[in-house]
Amino acid sequence: MAQPFLKKDDDHDDEADYSPFLGIEKGAVLQEARVFNDPQLDPRRCSQVITKLLYLLNQGETFTKVEATEVFFAVTKLFQSRDLGLRRMVYVIIKELSPSADEVIIVTSSLMKDMTSKTDMYRANAIRVLCRITDGTLLTQIERYLKQAIVDKNPVVASAALVSGIHLLQTNPEIVKRWSNEVQEAVQSRAALVQFHALALLHQIRQNDRLAVNKLVSSLTRGSVRSPLAQCLLIRYTSQVIRESASNTQTGDRPFYDFLEGCLRHKAEMVIFEAARAITELNGVTSRELTPAITVLQLFLSSTKPVLRFAAVRTLNKVAMTHPIAVTNCNIDMESLISDQNRSIATLAITTLLKTGNESSVDRLMKQITTFMSDIADEFKIVVIEAIRSLCLKFPLKHRSLMNFLSNILREEGGFEYKKAIVDSIVILIRDIPEAKESGLLHLCEFIEDCEFTYLSTQILHFLGIEGPKTSDPSKYIRYIYNRVHLENATVRAGILLQPHIFVLLRRCLFDTDDEVRDRATLYLNTLVADGAVVETGEDVKEFLFGSLDIPLVNLERSLKNYEPSEESFDINSVPKEVKIQPLAEKKAPGKKPTGLGGPPPGPPSTIDAYEKLLSSIPEFSNFGKLFKSSAPVELTEAETEYAVNVVKHIFDGHVVFQYNCTNTIPEQLLENVTVIVDASEAEEFAEVASKPLRSLPYDSPGQTFVAFEKPEGVPAVGKFSNMLRFIVKEVDPSTGEAEDDGVEDEYQLEELEVVAADYMLKVGVSNFRNAWESMGPDCERVDEYGLGPRENLAEAVNAVINLLGMQPCEGTEVVPSNSRSHTCLLSGVYIGNVKVLVRLQFGIDGPKDVAMKLAVRSEDEAVSDVIHEIVASG
């Protein structure tokens, strides 16, 4: 037992780290458990070993089936000892080991003997253990004893039997229901806990018989319940009866209200609170009914016990949502809680006050909150911000002090969610309270001068662009916008309506050091000037500049670079819409970047373009039409194998082309006539139409072979394909590099490849999801809910759905904050046939277990909306 203890750095108290369990090991303890088999039992020693076993289980250690069985058998020997203390430990460990049915038989007779013992402690515990481990067949044998035990004059025995009855009712309801008379007698017991357990069991037995529950409640509310816990239970049963009978009594007094009100004068705090809470939760509660409940809760607010203050303020906070006037009486007590040591109480108090406060108290409240804000966690701050927002909307005249408050906290430290809550609130206030607009906009302007969150800056600039021009002096905002001029789009949105001012700004931009800014300034300037100084700049210009650009800018840029000036003007429709994917093979090793200053680093290779060029150069594929999408390369071989093959899936409207990129890694071999034999038996809708072999594949010089399939036009057909690389291999003389004339035919098994629903979806983002969502309209909206089953966490579920759909997450919503229990994710994409699709996913986690998801799809075609649901339903 006496293990050497570890010394702490500051060894002022050696014994602090001493533990009788230091260095304890499962194996050793299981060995020690052999003392249970000694013919001369040492009860104290045995108790200690059981304690050690329980300690191990409590620390999360598990026993294998064999170990548990061995310990259980050894423990059964201990019934020979008559030591009371040891017997108690035996009872506990039997429950913890949860023996199987065939093992239980061994202890049954010992436990049944204890059940009829003269010692109360034996009877009570044996009942609990036996009912815990028995499987029902035994129940008929012991039923007689259990019925007796329920009315036993020792309350511990009676409670043990009643509690066991509650458990057994789940598995053997027919038997337990036969005990009604005894249970009813126990409800009248003088022992408090017996009454509580009896009431719980009796209600449980009758719960499906409404009339019987009614009778139970009406007889007991006349007052024979002494136990506070039983009284709480009765209040809950009463509330349920009131809820269910509410429709019968349209007029007159609410039944049982007097009972609830009477409970407010009970001597136990738990009963008073239970009754007060029950009253506040009554359906359609009147202010007359509420008053006495609010009065007792108000008393709790000034209690010395934090638990009471918390319980009261939490309940009042809920009442304030529906009956703010009823809570105003508590405002003075509530204000003193703002400085409560317990921050949960303080936050609840503040949000209650913000809901119930009147116009005159706003300024004082704001002052108090300011001192409080700095020392609460972000999650509480967000709650406070939301309350302030609704308060401001309620008292628009107070916008000045509320707006000041918001701008002050905006300048202080805080995380993204918190800052976003503040910015959102300011934006809402600007929209809804015209007087607050100018000051609000200026606060936002100052914020973006020094804002660490790009997303917020962009949103604010966008908002400035919309709201700025409508103000009395728009030029004020231009300075701020100019400072952030790299975010052009918003700038010029404002510019359109601010022409005289924006010209200056744009001209100044012509001297900008950055090429891109100069180019854009020239473009906008020309557009505006070309249209003349007409105020009503044409809608088409607006559309041209600011209409949703459904082409990724990188692609547009690349196409423009490739475009050679000629008579034929540039056709924007020729720009591919897929976001480029950097192929694995072309990833540069880190550290290889050019170090010199000469020239910009080479841009990313234009994969999509290259693919399109490559495919259109092959005559067999030339009539497939426009390439819709090319997937990222999928590896079909393990790394470091003789032949490295990956595949790119090219999707056309009515065809699919697999491009196999092959590399030969053996210097002594030359491969010729390389093809891939594809077995499409698990892809029923696909039919092979062409195959383009690779004539020769020398060492370390990649080449491609293609296989094309026909599929129903516009249909997102899916399937599995198995692949076999077939070729003629020729030996190469390493000294000369020349290949022999004769080759041997050989095959090489590749991994399977799949065409999935996501292959028919282009990742195309939108800049402002909400606008896009609203302009799409609900005509082709489809909404449904799905259970995703148990998941590690929300982030995993969100990723799984994003990958399944193959769409572009918008506004950073693919990131799930850790420990969230709900999350909304926004996706956008273009479905085959050029149909825009927007998806809103709402995830919720149910307990620690299952993830549920609500999927809302909007698209230009309801058939496509349905398809998205089908993908999710079958994924």
Place this chain on the structure above:
Amino acid sequence: MELCPTIKNILLLDSEGKRIAVKYYSDDWPTNAAKEAFEKAVFTKTQKTNARTEAEITMFDNYIVVYKFVQDLHFFVTGGENENEIILATVLQGFFDAVGLLLRGTEDKKEALENLDLILLCLDEIVDGGYELSFIVLSIILETDANVIAGKVDSHSMDAGAPLSEQTITQALATAREHLTRSLLK
């Protein structure tokens, strides 16, 4: 049973958040890892508060946790978000005071570990259940009065001491030696 006051777990941790004795009566935390994560979260959230004179309370992840500390012992009782806070506090107080009585005033981690058997029996007397019965986990408050709890737990040591005649000489000697080594270790 959904109307019955329900305890989700009772925890006794040390001043570093490590387990001394815990008992879960709900399947909200199906694995040991989930339990440990919950204990860590509870401990970090409450660590800096002063819950020594009155029981304190906090709410997170849709659970209400009431807690009270003495020396290096941290006592916690957890309930669902709709549970009556005062019932939870009553259970906490019952546990807290019963442990105080059983440890006879020397309430610290060392004493608690040395009397772990008493603390485990204590938990067994406060809430019954927490075992899975046909996929439903039921539990019910058994007793909240600290004197009754401690009395039930401790009765055996008195009873066991009484009928000395029934013990053999060797057993009696073993007991005596045990007492001796225990007191030497202190």
